[in-house]
Amino acid sequence: MPKQIITQKTLQVALHELDNWSGKLTWNRYAEQLAKVLGEDTISRHTLISYKVLVEAFRERKASLKEAKNSDAPxxxxxxxxxxxxxxxAKVRRLESQNEKLLEQFVRWQHNAYMMPKVDMKLLNQQLDKPLPQVNRR
Known part of the structure; x- marks a missing residue:
């Protein structure tokens, strides 16, 4: 089984690297920098491209860098x-985009649950609003 480099924890690091990026942004340069930060030998750009969140954040950051280049202050x-x-x-734009997509997903799920036959919406709301169970880690 191949080693999974991008996890929930490292995804945040990868996004932070994109938010901090300055200069020319390419997939290869980004992969090299991310490999250094994560302590890996190499990370292929194909690995990074397989994560939709990274691809979207990369595109947005590249566009914002291009915009900033055109309006540099001396x-x-x-x-x-x-x-x-x-x-x-860049971080705000990425988070706003991510939030918008999550809200769209929630509305879609809500609509699909409502359209399912024999689904009691009151019971469903009660189940979904239950607090998380306590975790004793000691």
Whole structure:
């Protein structure tokens, strides 16, 4: 069984690397940088492309970098603040897009559950609103 490099934990690291990216962004450069950060020998771009979340975030970041390149400010004293703002704006755009998709998915699930025969919506709401069970890890 091949080693799974991108997990829930490393996915957040991969997205953070995209949010912090500056300069020319290519799949190969991104894969090399991510491999360094995750302590891997190599990560193929095909591995990264297989994750829809990464592909969407990559496209959005590449577009925002292209936009920023066209409107660069010559003031060097603001460079650090500009990088922080760019990173945060990229993160906000990615999270807003992700949130929108999750809301669409929720509405779709709600509609499909409502359309199912013999589904008691009151009972379903009661089951779905139950709190999570306590976990004792000691």
């Amino acid at each position: 003031d060097i004293t603001l460079e650090f603040a500009k990088k922080q703002i760019d990173m945060l704006e």
